[in-house]
Amino acid sequence: MKISGWGKYPCIDAVTRAPRSLPELIDCLQHRHAIARGNGRAYGDSAISATNTIEMKHFDRIHAFDPSTGQLIAEAGVLLADVLTAFGPKGWFPRVTPGTKFVTLGGMVASDVHGKNHHKEGSFSRCIDWLEVITGTGELVRCSRTENSALFNWTVGGMGLTGIIFKIAFRLRPIESSWIKQTTLVAQNLEQAFEAFERSMDATYSVAWIDCLAKGKNLGRSLVTLGEHAAPRDLPKRARHSPLQFLRKTRLTIPFDFPSFVLNKYFVQAFNALYFWLGALKPHTALVNWESYFYPLDRIQHWNKIYGRKGFAQFQCVIPLDRSLEGMSALLNAISESGSGSFLAVLKRFGEQSKGLSFPMSGYTLALDFPISDKTLALMTDLDAITMAHGGRFYLAKDSRMSAETFNATEPRREAFLQFVSDTEGERIFSSEQAKRLGL
């Protein structure tokens, strides 16, 4: 069966298995190069193995919830959306959430996802109490910061290469309402955007939409949005009696792959300029529902089809704080020079890094999409080089095209990771197409 990640590139003919019980799941490890796959929301080939892709969709049960601690225990195939549906209206919210709720818990662990609060709360690993992992020997091993800690540290952010994440115990945070108080700061250029982030380190959530095609003195102009969970007293009177009410908006669907001419340079440039000016003109504080604050794109089903049949790639890197401004300027210059922009480019300040292969580090991250073409692939290779030159690294959950050389040069933790894998697995059991491509 042909499968691909969310970016629809690369598309790989792969043998998939969908076990329904723990013994069936363990049996899957008899076939070479096993990799677990959740909801297929990694952008590239992280969760694809041509010989043995193991779909986790049947492991989708919630096992326990303790309202005194907020601890939720669930199987890896449970979607974050299901957790939100079940526990959101009861006043619980994930401590860390990525930009889509259509990810599985297992995928969140394997990618050690981050959210708009990384500068304060760190990545997803921070709220995990323990994991159950099926290792290469077919054993179900429980691990945490104190129990089998090496397995725990390398599994979180380990892209599924240390074993199959089976069960997760993690913490939700209490919320008083389903609303977010949003403040928008307008930054006319990159320096102003950085200042806005640095001034807002106390904000619970912060993220910027950045006009990646603006040039010259406008380079890096952004709308920096800050967010705080609203208390019932912050809400308008009519919403106060049911502060946790969750507004289900209608979902739109992209019915078919858009032809590639839709995404031409002029259209994307005009869209970005318009978006910036509309955002700059709008009132700068607003109350928004968490659905539209955290998951704006989830409203558009199959939005990946906007990029056409060939698919798209996402470029996401992080550059350490001391060289962030310089590095981001160089990246944005290269992007605006090339004229290949994307609708949604995102800039964000990260906090301290976690253990293992976890992506975030203290500094700034930039994420943007490009439709696949020879031109954009070449551009992304240039962006790789700029990132590398500024001491940065790349987010594996988004990657679909990086070279092994680039990865090797930017990831000094690779050696220790491979050492751990060979110590515990002996002959390699777990691998993905991405791991093969990157020599991981």
Added chain:
Amino acid sequence: MKKNVILVLGAKSDIGRAIAHRFGQEGYDIYLAGRDAKTLAADQTDLTLRYGVAVSIFEFDALALSTHENFVSDLPQLPTIAVSTIGAMGDQAKSQLSGTNAALVMRSNYEGPASILAVLASHFESRGFGTLIGVSSVAGERGRASNYVYGSAKAGLTAFLSGLRNRFASTSVHVITVLPGFVDTKMTEGLDLPAGLTAMPSEVADRIFFAVKHQRNVVYVKPIWWAIMMAIKLLPEFLFKRTRL
């Protein structure tokens, strides 16, 4: 006032599970019934945590006909809705070779479900209301070489449901026949099904919830299946017998 309860017969099946989730979401208490009921414990916890409804599990064997009356009378409360997702595709080749194999397929898809639905029907009748739902199959609309043993049993179930509906037409007992078409379940695993004609179990459950709410009689899950089956049924026999469907 007693809460609304849905009884799911064949609760371990993908469609059964999806139905339990759909009605749990609407606040129904849930009775899960199936063979080896202790394996339903994880679903029981999961459904309770997600929807905050009461979920109970019951041992039930569709083929043990003599137990059906007691199964229903022993339930803590007669359910508001009962749905049967019981069935087994079997293997047509094996069924052709062995009468015993064929009989098992026939009993699992017709005799068992019809028996328990009949028991529930009389209980619903004496209470005065209730909704009975049978998940049958488009395979029962016309016998085809590729799966006529399964198809004939489903045809029996479809006719049985139609008869029940006719019998209770003037009462408040409502009977719904569900014809799912292809569904992405354990039963069809490994088959190369056309995506446009294949429903997810959750779509079947949505459709059933819709049918209950709007008192529908016979529902196809994907409307296209109505057209396909209409065409298949209208084909003259001298042509139909030469097709390979």
